[in-house]
Amino acid sequence: MGQGLKNRGKGRADVEDRRKAVEDYTETKLEHIGAMSFDPQLAEKNIENMIGAVQVPVGFVGPLRVNGDEARGEFLVPLATTEGALLASVNRGCSVISAAGGAASVVVKDEMTRAPVFRVKDARHAVQAGKWVEGNFQKLKEAAEATTGHGKLLSAAVFASGRSLFVRFAYSTGDAMGMNMATIATEAASRLIEKETGAVLVSVSGNLCTDKKPAAVNSILGRGKIVLADVTVPRALLEEKMHATPEAVAETCFRKCEVGSAMAASYGYNAHAANMLAAVYIATGQDPAQVAEGSMVMTTCEVVDGDLYISVRLPCVEVGTVGGGTRLPCQSEALSMIGCAGAGKARKLAEIVGAVVLAGELSTLCAQAAGQLGSAHKALGR
Numbered sequence: 001m002g003q004g005l006k007n008r009g010k011g012r013a014d015v016e017d018r019r020k021a022v023e024d025y026t027e028t029k030l031e032h033i034g035a036m037s038f039d040p041q042l043a044e045k046n047i048e049n050m051i052g053a054v055q056v057p058v059g060f061v062g063p064l065r066v067n068g069d070e071a072r073g074e075f076l077v078p079l080a081t082t083e084g085a086l087l088a089s090v091n092r093g094c095s096v097i098s099a100a101g102g103a104a105s106v107v108v109k110d111e112m113t114r115a116p117v118f119r120v121k122d123a124r125h126a127v128q129a130g131k132w133v134e135g136n137f138q139k140l141k142e143a144a145e146a147t148t149g150h151g152k153l154l155s156a157a158v159f160a161s162g163r164s165l166f167v168r169f170a171y172s173t174g175d176a177m178g179m180n181m182a183t184i185a186t187e188a189a190s191r192l193i194e195k196e197t198g199a200v201l202v203s204v205s206g207n208l209c210t211d212k213k214p215a216a217v218n219s220i221l222g223r224g225k226i227v228l229a230d231v232t233v234p235r236a237l238l239e240e241k242m243h244a245t246p247e248a249v250a251e252t253c254f255r256k257c258e259v260g261s262a263m264a265a266s267y268g269y270n271a272h273a274a275n276m277l278a279a280v281y282i283a284t285g286q287d288p289a290q291v292a293e294g295s296m297v298m299t300t301c302e303v304v305d306g307d308l309y310i311s312v313r314l315p316c317v318e319v320g321t322v323g324g325g326t327r328l329p330c331q332s333e334a335l336s337m338i339g340c341a342g343a344g345k346a347r348k349l350a351e352i353v354g355a356v357v358l359a360g361e362l363s364t365l366c367a368q369a370a371g372q373l374g375s376a377h378k379a380l381g382r
Helices: 012-026 086-099 123-135 137-145 179-197 216-221 235-242 246-263 273-284 288-294 329-337 346-369 373-380
Strands: 058-068 072-080 103-114 117-119 152-161 164-172 200-203 224-233 298-304 307-317
Touching (some): 058 086, 072 086, 072 273, 072 329, 072 346, 086 224, 086 273, 086 346, 103 179, 117 179, 123 137, 123 152, 123 164, 123 179, 137 152, 137 179, 152 179, 164 179, 179 200, 216 307, 224 346, 235 246, 235 307, 235 346, 246 298, 246 307, 246 346, 273 288, 273 329, 273 346, 288 307
Parallel strands (some): 058 103
Antiparallel strands (some): 058 072, 103 164, 103 224, 117 164, 117 200, 152 164, 224 307, 298 307
16 A cells, blocks of 8 residues: 555545555455445544444443432433443443432542653752742743643642653643643643753653553542542342342452452452443543543442442543544434533533443442352353
8 A cells, every 4th residue: 555545535535445455455345344424524633544434332321310510310321332241231230320319420620631751960950840840830821721722720740750850730621531632731831841940851741640551640639530429229229129238239349349459459449440431432432542540440338227338439530522532423422312412511421421330330249249240241241
């Protein structure tokens, strides 16, 4: 394939030409990859060298009652996956949560981070440059915000080690997930740091952000939106619907999610939160790589007055309702199903995500407590 073909645009004819070249080169007929319901030009900001689209099965769970600050009511939530039994399990959790009155789900923090790394002369230079950053936040804020009409710089925390200086910038990014916005703004602020301190920018991302990798700093401080969701399930309802007692579920959660995770030195103290995150993200046009951070969910259970209290803490819900993959037709339709398409809906989406993760955690922990997990996968997932 020639370089000219690789770099051509994404109109339907160009995509067809490129796909035909790939078919000839690989001796593979791309009949299904080539079948698309939308104009390829709609994806011009989402992909290069486009040859078609991959279809992932989409189902729904719910109605799921959510009692959030932004998400209030019952929702049919789209999930995209190829894992059999996942939607059946999450749907079971949704049914119980709704029967129990709904899941409380709230966003308690909303900050996207980017942390550049600078080379400094020595430890003393690192201290001096760090003090300049701490003493000139307003100048950094002006430089960063000059690049965006929506992003707001909220803080700039300094970390140093030897000849490496890191500044962890945190932004409010409106209804966009905000990684590109934060990167461009951080580059502008970093050039000001270079000019004023003599520190040399090595990389606009120094991995202290931390982007698309599980990290303690994000588990503690959060990245994107920190979401808390919980519900109390009455004993009778749990026993009737889940065939498990509150005591059995709470013990399963403690020994599995807390003791087991600690023994493994895992950053995720949960049953399978990444499953629900990935399914929602793929359906609604989010960046699925953010599941790496999102997987650091903490699930806890307690018996309270004889009933089961279950909660999830999601420290990194990095979602948006504008920009990125949300503008694609299928993903836009999925967002519209839950009233989350367009501006002003990012926190609402995050609250729904928290409630869906809670439903999936509840169902799986109950299945494990009742000894049903293997039989469910045998019946539905093989």
